[in-house]
Amino acid sequence: MKIYLGTDHAGFELKEHLKQFLSVKGYDVIDDGALIYDKDDDYPDFCAAAARHVAENPGSFGFVFGKSGTGELIVANKVKGVRCGLAVNEENVRLAREHNDANMLSFGSVFATPEQMESLALLFITTPFSGEERHKRRIEKIREIERFGNKV
Numbered sequence: 001m002k003i004y005l006g007t008d009h010a011g012f013e014l015k016e017h018l019k020q021f022l023s024v025k026g027y028d029v030i031d032d033g034a035l036i037y038d039k040d041d042d043y044p045d046f047c048a049a050a051a052r053h054v055a056e057n058p059g060s061f062g063f064v065f066g067k068s069g070t071g072e073l074i075v076a077n078k079v080k081g082v083r084c085g086l087a088v089n090e091e092n093v094r095l096a097r098e099h100n101d102a103n104m105l106s107f108g109s110v111f112a113t114p115e116q117m118e119s120l121a122l123l124f125i126t127t128p129f130s131g132e133e134r135h136k137r138r139i140e141k142i143r144e145i146e147r148f149g150n151k152v
Contacts, residue, residue, distance in 0.1 A: 011107065032046055084103075
């Protein structure tokens, strides 16, 4: 399983921690940056790269990181084929997978400790989509919005 990571300076330490953690667990981790700490870098550059890779590689997952995680989530969700949730707690992460078939998760460095992030990341990548008809129907509606944007 490929896992793509993207962050700016605000989530750099969390990204580096998760990269090491997942690599040790045997996952194929691809770091889309930032590759060095630079207080003046911009999260859209790195989060969009990770999101594009997830969209291009069905079955892969991605994690983006920032101060709050919100801007990073917004960027990821602009990429067609990405459904990115915000990591809040176990229930929210589980539902993102079971109900939304989310393929990316965003972490806020001011809200998650490295240990919490490890637990939530593993929960995310190991929780299957439920496949329930109502959730499939809703995801298809999301795809329609992606296809037609403001014209729907």
